[in-house]
Amino acid sequence: MLFQIIDEALLCHVGFVDKGQPFVIPTLAWRIDETIFLHGSRGSRMLNVLRSGTGICVTFSLLDGLVMARSAFYHSANYLSAVVLGKARSLDSKQEKLQALEQFMERIAPRRWPQVRSPSRQELEATDVFALSLDEASVKVRAGDPGDPDKDLGFPVWAGTIPVRQVFGPMQDADNLDPAHAKPDYRSAFLDRWTER
Amino acid sequence: MLFQIIDEALLCHVGFVDKGQPFVIPTLAWRIDETIFLHGSRGSRMLNVLRSGTGICVTFSLLDGLVMARSAFYHSANYLSAVVLGKARSLDSKQEKLQALEQFMERIAPRRWPQVRSPSRQELEATDVFALSLDEASVKVRAGDPGDPDKDLGFPVWAGTIPVRQVFGPMQDADNLDPAHAKPDYRSAFLDRWTER
DSSP states (O other): OHHHHHHHHOEEEEEEEETTEEEEEEEEEEEETTEEEEEEETTOHHHHHHHTTOEEEEEEEEEEEEEEOSBSTTOEEEEEEEEEEEEOEEOOSHHHHHHHHHHHHHHHSTTOGGGSBOOOHHHHHTEEEEEEESTEEEEEEEOSSOOOOGGGTTSSSOOEEEEEEEEEOOOEEOTTOOTTSOOOOOGGGGTTOBOOO | OHHHHHHHHOEEEEEEEETTEEEEEEEEEEEETTEEEEEEETTOHHHHHHHTTOEEEEEEEEEEEEEEOSBSTTOEEEEEEEEEEEEOEEOOSHHHHHHHHHHHHHHHSTTOGGGSBOOOHHHHHTEEEEEEESSEEEEEEEOSSOOOOGGGTTSSSOOEEEEEEEEEOOOEEOTTOOTTSOOOOOGGGGTTOBOOO
16 A cells, blocks of 8 residues: 555655755656655755755655535545654665666556656766655555434535546647657556546 | 645645654645645544644645656646645634634535535534634646757657546535435536546
């Protein structure tokens, strides 16, 4: 369940403390086995704080539905969330960074990595990649129908759920795309959340 | 733009510090004018920390697309985010809490509030509602095509974006719903993000 939440969410929110003030920054993250990875431009505030070795919190959330009960109080939300605590480790070897970044692209766009221009030495140096172990992770899930107590079941109002989904696709060509380069098929990377609208 | 991000996101991530450790907790939030509101069960860790009057960070994020460039380095994400810093104020009067909660339901399910059972005195006391001013809020947006430098434009690979959307609906009846209570029409609350799949 932990792996599924992280893999489906793609987006996470990184919490860290800088001079006593908490910050929450959204970023994409990916997982390899029992480790999650974050990346960004060297010198950003978030990555500077991560590099300092302080404790962080990385939270993945999938809002799954709005739960409409017979009483105001029992309204709720269906969701899955994973909260990961720990200290991030900076990947310092060029090889380790490249492997992690390749896995990230493979997660989103299978077989794209060998097709794009590889990072130059300067680009790779300008990119920080951090690893965070899933050793200290907790999962919370709320699913299913509203939990109205029996005494409220006769209340004359509709009850149920409004599903919420994060959906992907369809792919849109860049304005300056050479039409010789047809769309690849990345649907397989997005489980059942690809759309052909 | 700030209002639009908050209203569309619905979900936010609340960052706070408890005994030196940052935590990031997902929760639904709503906005009335220049104030956002959070709520939850009295006694939860997050709400206890909020009540202490410490500085928090509330972040709203809309992941809008995955940006596929000709080089690995220029891959990016389109998104809109709002980061709100400040101290939350607990709503202590029964009237103020009820008004805020009614606005929350009105945001998701227009005209539902008068149809459901109102909170009892005990239920209202068990619910904490907090207000946070938008005085200290910042917005970040990345939109549009990949930013490939000219030298990469001839690279023989597809480039463009993979849109990402949070979609709502269609409504699902609770298993124990009395079929006499037909689905209301809440589509108007979800801008263009309602789906009829």
